[in-house]
Amino acid sequence: MEKQLIAALRLKDQKLLSAEEEGRVIGEDPVAYAVHLSDLGADELIIQDLSDVADDAARDAAIDVIRRICAACDIPVTAESAIRKMEDAKKLLYAGCKKVALRLDAEGQPLAERMQLLKELSAKFGKEKIIVRYTSKETAEKQEKALEELASALLLTEAKTLQDVRAGMVKDMPLIVELPDCSFEDAVEVFGARNLAGVGGTYVNHNPERIQEKKQTLAEIGIDTCILKPQYKWADFKKNAQGLLPVVVQDFRTLEVLMVAYMNEEAYTQTIRSGRMTYFSREREKLWVKGEESGHTQYVKELTADCDLDTLLAKVKQIGAACHTGNRSCFFNDVAKRPYQEKNPLKVLESVYGVIEDRKNNPKEGSYTNYLFDKGIDKILKKLGEEATEITIAAKNPDVNELHYEIADYLYHLMVLMCERGVRWEEITDTLARR
Secondary structure, eight states: OOBEEEEEEEEETTEEEOSSSTTOEEOSOHHHHHHHHHHTTOSEEEEEEOOOTTOHHHHHHHHHHHHHHHHHOSSOEEEEOOOOSHHHHHHHHHTTOSEEEEETTOTTSOHHHHHHHHHHHHHHHOGGGEEEEESOHHHHHHTHHHHHHHOSEEEEOOOOSHHHHHHTOOSSSOEEEEOOSOOHHHHHHHHTOTTEEEEESHHHHSSGGGHHHHHHHHHHTTOOBSOOOOSSOGGGSOOOTTSOEEEEEEETTTOOEEEEEEEOHHHHHHHHHHSBOEEEETTTTEEEETTTTTSOOEEEEEEEEOTTSSOEEEEEEEOSOSSTTSOSSSOOOOOOOOOOOOOOHHHHHHHHHHHHHHHHHSOOTTOHHHHHHHHOHHHHHHHHHHHHHHHHHHHTSSOHHHHHHHHHHHHHHHHHHHHHHTOOHHHHHHHHHTO
8 A cells, every 4th residue: 555645734714723833823825835735745635624613604714725725736635624514525525625534523423423424425425535533543443344334544633642643543444644743763663554544744744845755765665655656767768979868848737848958867866756857957067956046846747758768758847937038938939830720629618718708808899708798697597508408409419510519509608607707627627637
């Protein structure tokens, strides 16, 4: 089982709380901090929402923060909140969380009610969406058989010492434990547990810049962690006359080509170990980590070699501009171009959405799109309903071309609705990708 390093984030009243000092507010933006932990190599994120259970407005505001974190992060998010009913869990999952954490021993609610709620959540969303938080090993062990059937993992989050962690383990279920900041030797003992799925707590959050280093060190002593695992050694590649390997760099989301650079063996090794793109500068004849001076870091998502093993393709998360000129991409000088019709589905949808958005911001006389915006949400919804009906009718027709036309018509009206409500395609595709 691959052991994960799971970062923790504690929220109250939309503010970020310290994971180390009870109640202390950290001045950082919760969304930016979550993205930072994701970029530095955390495998997952557990958000503990400490909002007042009785204050619906505060809880809804916290869920909005969680939604923005889920949209911004590239790693799965689990939310641990005061889940008292089905609706509470549904809001968190609809906000983009991969899982929810249900507290087994919640104050003010009998264990039997918690187990009944767990059963309902598991039936509704599937056990893979549920993990169970507990503080009492005895309670968890008594319910172990039911927990195995209804949840995907256990979460021990209130251990204050390493001894608490060891004492709190339930033997047969995948377990995530909150580990205090401790020596590497003590951490290894916990990581060696057969059923351990991941470690969170201060051990991960303290000095997050060392997350990748911790994972690499654990891997070197035989503990399986989520690191970049190269399928080729440096010696396998065919280098150029200078002993370097060219690297073509793409944005992992848009696939836009950002730049071309070169690696030597040290740069290749450091890229794999750190998760940050590292190159060899031919001009300065030295190693350079992309963004070490500018802050325009590239975090590795995927490395692929070509058929001859003489070029690397790197898909990265680009922070800021890739080009030294300040441009997003180094490729901006048009040389020659022929007109062509875009066929990439998402680019087509984004292009049409852009036209619709422009009509909303810059109305044009006689525009049907502006007519819909002027009539308002009810008219847009009425048209959307009509187009859905026309799809149903067209689907019964042997001529599939009519169906193509009606689906395109529906998508146009759907995008008018999206634009009216401020919803973008990236948010939709991100939600689909998380399902």
